[in-house]
Amino acid sequence: MSALRVGSLAAATVAALAALAPGAAPAGAAMATQGIDYDLDGSPQPTPPRLNRLDIYRPDGAAAGDGRPVVVYVHGGGWRRGDKGLGIADKVSLFTGAGYVFASVNYRLSPDPPDPSYPPGRIRFPDQPDDVGEAIGWIDRNVSAYGGDPDRMILIGHSAGAQLVALVSTDPRYAGRWGVDPRQLVGTVPLDGVYDITSQAGGPRRALFYNAFATPAENAVDDAWALASPVRFAGPDDPEMLVVTQDDLPSRIAGSAALATALGPGRGAVLTVPYDHGEINAAVGGADDPAGETAAIMSFIDGALRAARPPRVRMTAHPARLVKLRRHGRRARVSFRFRAKGVAKGFECRLDGGKYRRCSSPRSYAVLRGRHGFRVRAIGSDGDRGEATRFEFRVVAPRR
Template identity: 30%
Template sequence: MASNLRRLFGVTLGGLVLALMMACSPLKMLNALTPDGTFDKTEGIAYGDDPRQKLDVYVPRHPAANAPVVVFFYGGSWNSGSRSDYGFVGEALASRGIVAVLADYRLYPQVRYPLFLEDNAKAVAWTHEHIRQFSGNPQRLYLMGHSSGAYNAAMLALDPGLLGAVGLSPHDLSGWIGLAGPYDFLPIENPDVRPVFFWPNSPPQSQPINHVSHGAPPALLIASRDDNLVNPTRNTAGLAKKLREAGVPVRDFYFSRTGHATLVATLSRPMRGLAPVLDEVAAFVKDPPTQ
């Protein structure tokens, strides 16, 4: 009975927050409702010379020795977004004993593919080199992203050249997590995304699904069944199928009460009743699948 009441309260609160989000900035609302007692935050660390090449580190308030580390990349069609908008993600991961790194990166029109991926790789290299100073274990390093950020995580995990350029390899990753990611989207339909990938001459090597190979790190792929922006059947299910065919360990989940944007919002405390995304992420980081 108590668990049912908690579930009902979570759903009701989630519905109330959804209504409030319609009237103001959704991400600001989620951050305003995010507690700060679960983590210590170091912000504005430069991993490069450009003003956009900065990151924040969220450390659990009482971290375990050699805590796992997740580098998170936000979405925004590669033309918008800020790490400051996703404090609720840092809190969510820290609340589960995970050191979280939230990185900004250059966006269109300042850069196009693949330069933003080079920024992402530099952020991962900084994390690998320095995260022990924040109680994190670089040998338990994961990438995670939502929407276009999930694409970024996928490319770093699947295309060895990107991490290779900064002295790392996909083998240095314990796994990667994609939320509502576009992994197979040529020809590009979204007019905002077309110039990022040089449409109509978008290179096939820009697609994560074309980089799948045996030996890639384990993956956790999560999508919303009713996602009307990134087709979950073509992208999430399609990539999961190809990974399995290559012998890569993968878990994939599809939730019904979320959409493209609310999938990442379920990491926030007010929205967690909509889907167990945080539970699946924490379980994956604790015990990633093996062949």
């Protein structure tokens, strides 16, 4: 195994590997909830309906509100085959054994085998990333009930799934459509994918790309090849990535390095391993992983979670910007309601120049005439303080 040093992240990964033995985290029993419909907008069910389903696995004993990190897996299969349940046992054991909530996602598939006429009504881009984005939106809204923290999601995908998790991580429109903030995706692990569709669509596997993305005529209309290419969108505001690929395919190494480089200094690393395409996926949590791919991935996830920002706060109720004192009154009573976007251990509030103090919603104050500023921030599961949400208002005397 080797790592291409693309910024400081790669160096950190290599250093961490020296302290880790290859292999899976200790496996524990997992509680499974399977076949969850992640539809959020009432769209017609696909055929078969399982294509818009996801499975959730959680460690034995996990409970609502635990605030555990969430690992979301997207399967491969050339955008036309595969299922959320195939080859998943080792990953379930690995991630739930590490204390994480694990979700595996299906999505609509292009025709298999491809119809050489490429009918215009077939399932093709952007149907697949639209589905993955919607699944992440469902997870954001619901995973707290399964013990997960929607503000700390890690995406991992293999082959076609690698392209999909890389695209959803770099183009915020797919998950953002469902209210997911890009900061909720704290790290991404693409496993041996293709990240520049434009460079591949005219190659020897052109039928695969025409089927899943667009024919040249379709591409001339909707620019699908470029819009499906994560390397086009990658930048320093995207999640950190560990891009895993085969160590004997220069074209895959170059494509992975281009994606990591596009993320910017310290944001991406390429891990090359002596496995073939299928073995790279099977090694994640598997017993046969002499190169230490699993250890590298777990080290990367640990670092990404440590660097993740604490939950943000949404203010759900506040006073008017202009508050009038009651006649003969010296103070006005104002109240604020708020909640965390994700799982928070608690909150701290501050009025004007005072110190932050522990608080809960609703928080009320009696304030004098003049200008005032209220701030509230969440306390993350590790004790870190998040970015404060602010509200400015003014208290004035009543008209006479």
